[in-house]
Amino acid sequence: MALTILATGDIHIGKKSSGIKHNTEESATKYTWSRIVDYAIKSKVDILALTGDIIDQDNRYFEAIGPLQAGFEKLKQANISVFMVAGNHDFDVLPQLVNSERYNNVHLLGAKGKWETKVFSKNSEQLQLVGWSFPSRHVSEDPLLKFNPAIISPNITTIGLVHGDVDTLNSKYAPISLNNFLNTSVDAWILGHIHKPQILRSSTPIVYYPGSPHALSAKEQGVHGPILLTVQPQRDIVIEEIPLSPVRYETLSVDITDKNNEEEVRNAITSRLYEDAHSKDADLENVSYLVYDVVLIGNHSNIREVEMWVKFINDYELEISTTETLVLVRKTELDIQPQVTNMEELAKESSPAGVLAKWIIALQNGESTEAAKRLLQKWGSVHSSITQASTYQPLRTTDRFEPEQQQDKKQYILNECKRILTELISQQEQ
Ligand SMILES: [Mn+2]
DSSP, X not given: OOEEEEEEOOOOBTBBOTTXXXXXXXXXXXXXXXXXXXXXXXXXXXXXXXXXXXXXXXXGHHHXXXXXXXXXXXXXXXXXXXXXXXXXXXXXXXXXXXXXXXXXXXXXXXXXXXXXXXXXXXXXXXXXXXXXXXSSSOBOSOGGGGOOGGGSOTXXXXXXXXXXXXXXXXXXXXXXXXXXXXXXXXXXXXXXSOOSOEEEESSSSEEEEOOOSSOOSTTSBSOOOOEEEEEEGGGEEEXXXXXXXXXXXXXXXXXXXXXXXXXXXXHHXXXXXXXXXXXXXXXXXXXXXXXXXXXXXXXXXXXXHHHHHTTTGGGOEEEETXXXXXXXXXXXXXXXXXXXXXXXXXXXXXXXXXXXXXXXXXXXXXXOOHHHHHHHHHHHHHHHHHHTSXXXXXXXXXXXXXXXHHHHHHHHXXXXXXXXXXXXXXXXXX
């Protein structure tokens, strides 16, 4: 007989997926939590393992506590044990919840940042779990440095649970060096914190980020869900992904070269959306919302017009009848090249079009010119005066860090230059 463990983390109960204007229960993470509980019961797993950030923040306590308790209760009735560790978002709340001692089937491992093991037994089979919980919101030291393999019984299959940032040296969220997992006598490490599913090591010890089971934003693309571990005799572990996320985000590129009017551009977009969504329909059984970011690529003679033509793309809605999935578009991005026969030639001219061509070439080659520097500076000061305005203070969170902002800035200016250039050229032609 094999033992089975359903594992997940980063559910962030209390949050909703962004970019979905429909206000239905499927867009909230508490829905996915109850879906995970139901799946565990239906599949008769032995253990549900949770790797932290189950609750979004302390301030979500009252929203999260009801669904979480209801889930624990159902699992208790079904004789399923829960083993979990706390992450940076719920370092405070999870221990409080377990201290209430209402659920003898629920175990928090490694409270206050002290490694802890517990043995799970069923019939004649045994499994050992070892874990470490966040003691505070920020932890700058690798928790594995304090791991002592002596706390592990060597003859039992062992699953490790920890929340942290693997191979991110300066992280405030438990930076862990991948190498430190190697001599831990643990068979599989299941991690939390990173929302993108990732297998960091596929042979013993397995090191696996299951990712968030509910895709929360367009940054969390593709299939999401918990993972199912089956521990076979001889300590052989088989892992399967279970696609339970009711939301799926994707990016779709649409080439609009030679699509010269509104009808052709719109047709190109909607037929690509239709084809792409239907090509995925075998995987959409649990998906209520398939949300696209559409990127328009290719060459066009009037970028301004294209912008106008796709302005109301957010209203797009297609239902796939077999799975009842709604296909939506969150936004369009324009990555279109101006239709200029020879950009290099044009750049030699002193006309406004020539100057723009020169800037575009420089920005695309990553060259720094005086004009580009001035534009970037100006963009920066306008942008920061907006984002730092007190009006937006409540939207700001301390955990957000935006490394891609510098890149956004350049992309924005580059796109504006291209747009204006096509406008100039089309005016000259009229
Ligand atoms: Mn986290």
